[in-house]
Amino acid sequence: MNMTKKTKKKMALGSEPILIGVCDGIAKYFSTDATLVRIVFVASTIFGVVVY
Template identity: 55%
Template sequence: MKGKRRLKRSSNRILTGVLGGIAEYFGIDATLVRIIFVILTIFPGHVVFGLLIYLLLTVLIHDDVDTQRSSFFGGFGGPKTGQSTRKELHDVTEEDSDKK
């Protein structure tokens, strides 16, 4: 048996990648999921509910490790995919600075 599928936000994103991640999880086209979401959201009286659900899913669904960005709308100016902003130290030794 292969590894478990995980629901995660996708790199195929327009805003936050939630709908793209749902599409990847179920193996369907992301455009179809987006169209269905928009139709259900603009249905009379459901716009606020649809936006709240989208924001809730944005908070609850983890971002794909390879596509983490520093910004809500796609990370303009942030690190490129696969690059890390963390600096690593190698071969560090500790010495006392008060030696006389």
């Protein structure tokens, strides 16, 4: 009997998963929803680009 176990590893592809993780960490720190933090981040990024 072969008892080896295949495990899946989560691989980061580019910078998107890092950004999601940072937003999740900020949301946990402030005890709020991660989606709200992501929306605020995207809105502030777009507003910052429009200003310059």
